[in-house]
Amino acid sequence: xxxxxxxxxxxxxxxxxxxxxxxxxxxxxxxxxxxxxxxxxxxxxxxxxxxxxxxxxxxxxxxxxxxxxxxxxxxxxxxxxxxxxxxxxxxxxxxxxxxxxxxxxxxxxxxxxxx
Amino acid sequence: xxxxxxxxxxxxxxxxxxxxxxxxxxxxxxxxxxxxxxxxxxxxxxxxxxxxxxxxxxxxxxxxxxxxxxxxxxxxxxxxxxxxxxxxxxxxxxxxxxxxxxxxxxxxxxx
Numbered sequence: 001x002x003x004x005x006x007x008x009x010x011x012x013x014x015x016x017x018x019x020x021x022x023x024x025x026x027x028x029x030x031x032x033x034x035x036x037x038x039x040x041x042x043x044x045x046x047x048x049x050x051x052x053x054x055x056x057x058x059x060x061x062x063x064x065x066x067x068x069x070x071x072x073x074x075x076x077x078x079x080x081x082x083x084x085x086x087x088x089x090x091x092x093x094x095x096x097x098x099x100x101x102x103x104x105x106x107x108x109x110x111x112x113x114x115x
Numbered sequence: 116x117x118x119x120x121x122x123x124x125x126x127x128x129x130x131x132x133x134x135x136x137x138x139x140x141x142x143x144x145x146x147x148x149x150x151x152x153x154x155x156x157x158x159x160x161x162x163x164x165x166x167x168x169x170x171x172x173x174x175x176x177x178x179x180x181x182x183x184x185x186x187x188x189x190x191x192x193x194x195x196x197x198x199x200x201x202x203x204x205x206x207x208x209x210x211x212x213x214x215x216x217x218x219x220x221x222x223x224x225x226x
Contacts, residue, residue, distance in 0.1 A: 031212055033214070040218075040219075040221075041218055041219065042119075042121075042205055042216035042217050042218045042219045043159075043205070043216045044216075045213075045214070048212065048213070050212065055212060056213065091158075091159070093159075095212070100166075101147040101164055101165075101166030101167075101209070103149055103161045103164055104207075104214060106151075106158045106159040106160070107158060108157075108158045109158060
């Protein structure tokens with residue numbers, strides 16, 4: 001079974017520039033999560049999709065962050081414009097649909113450095 | 116709101132020492148509990164999970180965790196650590212489709 005794919009793995013941009021990250025979840029996984037992980041901290045949920053609908057985006061800084069999952073499969077997360085404090089690893093995870101004890105499967109993450 | 120607390124931020128052990136990492140969650144209802152590990156340069160992966168039944172669950176690489184409902188705890192243990200266990204360990208609680216992560220514990224095992 002293929003894992004969660006993310007690209008790019010690394011990105012360096014200057015502040016005020018824009019950047020986009022891509023995630024392809026495990027086939028058949030209806031739930032997709034984007035997390036921000038700052039060095040030394042646990043993953044912080046940015047947005048959660050169920051198929052192509054948003055379930056939770058309460059912690060997404062909507063003035064600069066956006067995300068979509070148009071066909072209920074892969075997803076993109078965009079930051080525009082980036083700030084220095086956006087430097088972090090952006091993790092994508094997917095999970096089977098349902099209320100069972102299904103774990104999340106994580107991708108390798110995209111390490112973003114904003115200079 | 117639900118939260119997960121990991122009280123040990125950095126742990127340094129010698130090889131063969133025993134390990135116990137604390138995890139507490141704040142939710143009175145049904146909750147699934149997980150421990151994830153992140154080895155240097157690798158992505159988060161599941162160590163073990165608890166959802167019902169025997170409160171002592173065993174995971175990969177000799178790890179185990181005990182769910183104590185009265186203490187809202189799900190501590191991770193390993194009787195004898197190895198240098199290869201050096202990693203970040205995250206406790207997570209799940210209700211419905213939502214996951215809550217602790218801040219993580221950095222474990223360094225000295226050969």
